Amino acid sequence: MSEVLVLVETSGSTVRIPSLELLTLARRLGEPSAVLFGSPEDSVVAALAEHGATTLYAVPAPEMEEFLSLPKAEAVTDLARRLSPTAVFITSSPEGKDIAARVAVALDSGIITDAVDVTSEDGDVVATQSIVAGRFVATTRVVRSPAVLTFRPNSVEPSPAPSSATLETVDLSVSEVARGARVVATTPKESTGRPDLTDAAVVVAGGRGVGSAEGFAKVESLADALGAAVGASRTATDVGWAPHESQIGQTGKTIAPALYVAAGISGAIQHRAGMQSSKTIVAVNKDPKAPIFGIADFGVVGDLHTVLPALTEEIVRRRT
Amino acid sequence: MKVVVLAKYVPEPTATWAFEADHTLARESVEGRLSELDEYAVEQAVRLKEAGAADEVVVLTVGPAKAVDALRKALAMGADRAVHVSDEAIAGSDALGTSRVLAAAADKEGFDLVLTGMASTDAEMSVMPSMVAARLGLPQATFAGALSVEGGTATISRDLDTATTEVTVTLPAVISLTDQTDEARYPAFKAIMMAKKKPVETRSLADLGIAAGDVGLEAAGTSVLSIAPAPQRQAGTIITDEGDAATQLADFLAARGFLR
Numbered sequence: 001m002s003e004v005l006v007l008v009e010t011s012g013s014t015v016r017i018p019s020l021e022l023l024t025l026a027r028r029l030g031e032p033s034a035v036l037f038g039s040p041e042d043s044v045v046a047a048l049a050e051h052g053a054t055t056l057y058a059v060p061a062p063e064m065e066e067f068l069s070l071p072k073a074e075a076v077t078d079l080a081r082r083l084s085p086t087a088v089f090i091t092s093s094p095e096g097k098d099i100a101a102r103v104a105v106a107l108d109s110g111i112i113t114d115a116v117d118v119t120s121e122d123g124d125v126v127a128t129q130s131i132v133a134g135r136f137v138a139t140t141r142v143v144r145s146p147a148v149l150t151f152r153p154n155s156v157e158p159s160p161a162p163s164s165a166t167l168e169t170v171d172l173s174v175s176e177v178a179r180g181a182r183v184v185a186t187t188p189k190e191s192t193g194r195p196d197l198t199d200a201a202v203v204v205a206g207g208r209g210v211g212s213a214e215g216f217a218k219v220e221s222l223a224d225a226l227g228a229a230v231g232a233s234r235t236a237t238d239v240g241w242a243p244h245e246s247q248i249g250q251t252g253k254t255i256a257p258a259l260y261v262a263a264g265i266s267g268a269i270q271h272r273a274g275m276q277s278s279k280t281i282v283a284v285n286k287d288p289k290a291p292i293f294g295i296a297d298f299g300v301v302g303d304l305h306t307v308l309p310a311l312t313e314e315i316v317r318r319r320t
Numbered sequence: 321m322k323v324v325v326l327a328k329y330v331p332e333p334t335a336t337w338a339f340e341a342d343h344t345l346a347r348e349s350v351e352g353r354l355s356e357l358d359e360y361a362v363e364q365a366v367r368l369k370e371a372g373a374a375d376e377v378v379v380l381t382v383g384p385a386k387a388v389d390a391l392r393k394a395l396a397m398g399a400d401r402a403v404h405v406s407d408e409a410i411a412g413s414d415a416l417g418t419s420r421v422l423a424a425a426a427d428k429e430g431f432d433l434v435l436t437g438m439a440s441t442d443a444e445m446s447v448m449p450s451m452v453a454a455r456l457g458l459p460q461a462t463f464a465g466a467l468s469v470e471g472g473t474a475t476i477s478r479d480l481d482t483a484t485t486e487v488t489v490t491l492p493a494v495i496s497l498t499d500q501t502d503e504a505r506y507p508a509f510k511a512i513m514m515a516k517k518k519p520v521e522t523r524s525l526a527d528l529g530i531a532a533g534d535v536g537l538e539a540a541g542t543s544v545l546s547i548a549p550a551p552q553r554q555a556g557t558i559i560t561d562e563g564d565a566a567t568q569l570a571d572f573l574a575a576r577g578f579l580r
């Protein structure tokens with residue numbers, strides 16, 4: 001059976017949800033094996049086996065984190081050369097794109113980024129992408145394997161398919177070229193305690209209409225009442241009302257939560273590119289002509305400064 | 321120090337897009353421009369020159385005849401020279417093919433630093449910087465939110481989900497810049513006029529020593545089967561707040577199972 005090399009990411013003792021999605025998709029093409037950096041905890045090995053991974057290639061290399069994505073790309077390239085998999089699956093993220101790009105050049109492989117679906121047709125990998133800010137859907141066949149694919153998070157519901165996984169440790173030596181870019185300082189960000197924006201089932205986002213940093217507290221209160229992550233338009237992050245990592249859109253995150261609430265966001269094409277795959281969209285905007293209403297399942301023409309707090313109160317009341 | 325900026329000619333984001341029968345974008349008929357995300361790279365390159373860190377800024381594009389408009393814009397922003405790689409055989413190239421051409425053209429030009437945007441606003445792949453770096457055998461640093469250069473080393477910062485990091489990069493290298501770097505300038509009328517006199521060199525595949533069969537639609541590692549308009553989302557219920565919007569909204573959320 002053909003092998004699909006899946007790059008998995010962990011966060012402490014758990015496997016990140018997008019990685020479980022990759023394993024779920026990989027099973028459509030063959031037998032997934034997982035590649036992970038660091039030494040996996042037992043719970044990680046168990047979760048990967050639970051989702052169908054039959055081999056687990058662990059690359060410990062402690063010094064790797066010092067050198068951006070190149071050592072990881074080199075490790076994946078070496079493994080792909082040795083194993084000749086049908087495909088290499090990676091999550092779409094800045095690092096994922098770097099790795100995919102390097103691997104594709106090294107192997108002269110067909111590469112597809114931001115795929116949302118995949119199938120096998122006559123033995124070839126065929127992927128679906130949402131392109132041009134979500135305006136078109138493209139299906140593309142990979143004609144030179146291994147197919148190198150990056151997938152958007154939330155493309156599929158992760159599902160288990162228990163197997164038993166054997167663990168293999170892979171040595172890595174960091175090349176001279178990879179040593180050319182070195183991380184010299186890291187300043188951790190304070191955790192908000194809210195769900196991760198890319199994994200969150202519910203997202204409440206604010207834009208220019210929120211008006212001020214203080215106004216953003218109304219967005220956060222509603223998010224907390226819904227157990228949601230907080231998002232923002234670029235305008236809101238540019239002026240510093242919300243941190244950059246909460247930006248949604250073409251140059252921010254692409255998300256597809258079950259519920260997206262947009263408050264004081266006009267719905268520019270670059271913003272819609274990041275959120276229009278949300279299952280349910282709610283918009284609060286005082287301008288009835290705001291483009292966001294064109295894609296909203298429920299829209300309120302009104303002032304977010306009164307609607308948001310009233311909604312937060314109503315939700316809290318109904319839940320107690 | 322010589323800086324080469326990779327800048328792409330892309331359709332206006334608001335334009336109506338059309339595709340040819342072979343599923344490639346109809347680049348000649350759709351109104352185009354210098355990718356807004358590449359303006360940030362041009363801006364940073366010009367600032368390096370203004371600060372005395374760079375001696376020359378060359379802007380490089382691979383694209384159709386009209387791509388020269390993008391080069392003129394970059395020249396008006398302050399780039400010194402432009403290189404336009406244009407060849408019928410390049411049409412339909414995938415990222416592998418385009419990176420082959422860009423790397424060869426940058427190599428022929430010579431550079432200490434290659435700057436790029438974070439993504440092209442049409443293909444939106446964010447792979448070209450890494451691909452070009454891979455082909456040139458160079459280190460890379462992608463998604464830089466700030467850049468400075470001193471004595472053969474570039475220092476960048478990256479704004480990540482859980483941390484901000486500072487990275488030093490030994491030159492020569494390829495660095496991609498995000499829209500978090502400072503705003504790009506609007507060229508003044510005088511600069512636009514002066515840009516018309518700046519040199520734009522055109523290069524063919526033969527000039528770069530690339531065989532026609534190594535790029536283009538036929539050499540691509542992927543083949544597009546279909547491109548269709550995405551299903552349109554239907555607009556739902558829109559109400560005007562008359563004091564009870566919160567109640568109606570809560571009812572809607574409850575009906576969809578979000579208040580359990």
Ligand SMILES: Cc1cc2nc3c(=O)[nH]c(=O)nc-3n(C[C@H](O)[C@H](O)[C@H](O)COP(=O)(O)OP(=O)(O)OC[C@H]3O[C@@H](n4cnc5c(N)ncnc54)[C@H](O)[C@@H]3O)c2cc1C
Binds near residue numbers: 287
């Ligand atoms: C290359 C490029 C990339 C970009 N990438 C992104 C991206 O990733 N993400 C992104 O979001 N944008 C991006 N943008 C910017 C985008 O084009 C828009 O400028 C931006 O999304 C607008 O943000 P906004 O909706 O918050 O602001 P505006 O467009 O100014 O809209 C504010 C809205 O708030 C409403 N409002 C005002 N007051 C109230 C009130 N009291 N109550 C209710 N409603 C109110 C107004 O009616 C208006 O509709 C990008 C642009 C470019 C050129």
Ligand SMILES: Nc1ncnc2c1ncn2[C@@H]1O[C@H](COP(=O)(O)O)[C@@H](O)[C@H]1O
Binds near residue numbers: 435
């Ligand atoms: N045809 C091209 N000509 C010049 N630069 C390009 C071209 N395609 C991509 N680039 C550069 O590579 C970056 C990333 O592009 P992409 O990988 O297509 O998202 C862009 O921001 C440009 O700087």
